[in-house]
Amino acid sequence: MSDILIVGGGFAGTWAAAGAARLLRAHDAATTVTLLAPGPDLVIRPRLYEADPAAYRVPLDRVLGPIGVQRVAAAATGIDTGRRTVTAEGADGRTEHRYERLVLATGSALVRPRLPGAELLHDVDTMAAAVALEEHLQALPEAPEGPGRFTAVVVGAGFTGVEIAAELVGRLRAAAAPHGLADEVEVVLVERDEVVGRGLGAPARPVIERALDGLGVVRRLGVTVERVDQRAVHLSDGSTVPARTAVWTAGVRADGLTGQIPAARDELGRLAVDEWLRVRGVPEVYAAGDTAAAPAEDGHTVTQSCQHATPQGKYAGHNAAADLLGLDREPFTTDPYVTCLDLGGAGAVLTSGWDRALREAPAAYAKARKRAINETWIYPPVDDAEEILRRADFRVGQRRPAPEPTG
Numbered sequence: 372m373s374d375i376l377i378v379g380g381g382f383a384g385t386w387a388a389a390g391a392a393r394l395l396r397a398h399d400a401a402t403t404v405t406l407l408a409p410g411p412d413l414v415i416r417p418r419l420y421e422a423d424p425a426a427y428r429v430p431l432d433r434v435l436g437p438i439g440v441q442r443v444a445a446a447a448t449g450i451d452t453g454r455r456t457v458t459a460e461g462a463d464g465r466t467e468h469r470y471e472r473l474v475l476a477t478g479s480a481l482v483r484p485r486l487p488g489a490e491l492l493h494d495v496d497t498m499a500a501a502v503a504l505e506e507h508l509q510a511l512p513e514a515p516e517g518p519g520r521f522t523a524v525v526v527g528a529g530f531t532g533v534e535i536a537a538e539l540v541g542r543l544r545a546a547a548a549p550h551g552l553a554d555e556v557e558v559v560l561v562e563r564d565e566v567v568g569r570g571l572g573a574p575a576r577p578v579i580e581r582a583l584d585g586l587g588v589v590r591r592l593g594v595t596v597e598r599v600d601q602r603a604v605h606l607s608d609g610s611t612v613p614a615r616t617a618v619w620t621a622g623v624r625a626d627g628l629t630g631q632i633p634a635a636r637d638e639l640g641r642l643a644v645d646e647w648l649r650v651r652g653v654p655e656v657y658a659a660g661d662t663a664a665a666p667a668e669d670g671h672t673v674t675q676s677c678q679h680a681t682p683q684g685k686y687a688g689h690n691a692a693a694d695l696l697g698l699d700r701e702p703f704t705t706d707p708y709v710t711c712l713d714l715g716g717a718g719a720v721l722t723s724g725w726d727r728a729l730r731e732a733p734a735a736y737a738k739a740r741k742r743a744i745n746e747t748w749i750y751p752p753v754d755d756a757e758e759i760l761r762r763a764d765f766r767v768g769q770r771r772p773a774p775e776p777t778g
Contacts, residue, residue, distance in 0.1 A: 380408025383660025390688030488599030519613030527621030537715030572727020
């Protein structure tokens with residue numbers, strides 16, 4: 372039996388395990404922490420829109436091993452809060468894991484559409500899907516000639532949609548240019564709303580639109596996708612976009628395991644939690660990351676993002692361990708909300724607060740900050756127990772000094 376069982380090996384789960392291990396070590400407690408996840412790596416999911424996605428991973432054993440957390444390679448399939456058990460499927464078949472405290476951190480998944488040709492839609496929600504898209508793009512020069520060979524349609528103009536659309540311009544050109552076909556590259560952004568990036572805030576929209584214009588990204592607004600085939604994407608207004616590549620980014624929901632917890636959930640399937648990230652009405656279960664509708668500053672609820680998953684994990688792990696040790700728990704707080712949206716070759720845009728106030732900064736400065744976030748700040752330390760545990764302290768915020776302004 373595990374005293375503390377963490378289910379999920381993403382940012383929230385990894386940091387929950389580290390947060391629990393930190394408090395237990397500080398009190399010299401003989402309490403076991405186990406992390407249950409199907410894969411051996413922490414996937415750096417916020418980077419999967421970039422080229423070479425297979426590189427964006429960190430071996431979990433290099434984070435968990437030095438701090439004494441056991442990793443079990445299996446996918447959770449069921450939760451029984453009455454018996455305090457989690458069932459899982461792995462290489463050894465079906466297993467059952469008992470717990471005293473559970474932290475559910477299984478993340479979210481893209482909501483894929485039900486439409487003809489949906490199986491042809493790519494996405495960047497998982498490592499496997501992002502790698503499949505990369506392989507598809509690299510194979511385009513060998514595809515039969517014809518309209519749309521180097522055209523990509525991106526469906527959904529939210530955060531992920533804008534980032535992948537902006538990035539695909541450069542990725543497609545990199546594939547096409549060696550063959551003298553760079554002029555065939557086109558990216559089309561399809562959005563059912565009448566504007567791009569409504570959830571990203573009105574102040575940032577002119578910056579985003581100028582960037583998309585500069586990159587040559589075509590917008591088709593107020594329409595949806597009706598069907599997809601090998602050669603084209605067919606839209607709800609009756610028009611057709613010749614394209615060999617289509618990427619779906621519209622909508623995510625919390626992992627379905629949240630439905631096995633007898634507690635309230637929001638419209639995204641996230642569990643209602645209290646100030647300690649304990650699931651309301653189920654005192655032995657905590658939730659963190661995309662599975663938790665946790666309170667944020669100024670009466671808001673956290674977003675499903677790495678920015679919020681990491682501190683939630685630290686608090687959830689700490690509080691689960693404190694609960695077992697009879698210590699005071701710590702109410703969850705997080706750094707002030709910010710966004711940094713990658714605009715590919717056009718730079719990036721920064722906003723602050725829940726009103727998405729635009730932070731005036733040169734594009735090169737915003738891009739340097741985005742690179743620092745993606746390439747350094749969100750990565751956990753490895754092979755160094757002292758540094759891993761130091762970073763697992765919920766009082767160590769995620770904010771870092773900004774790069775020097777340039778441009």
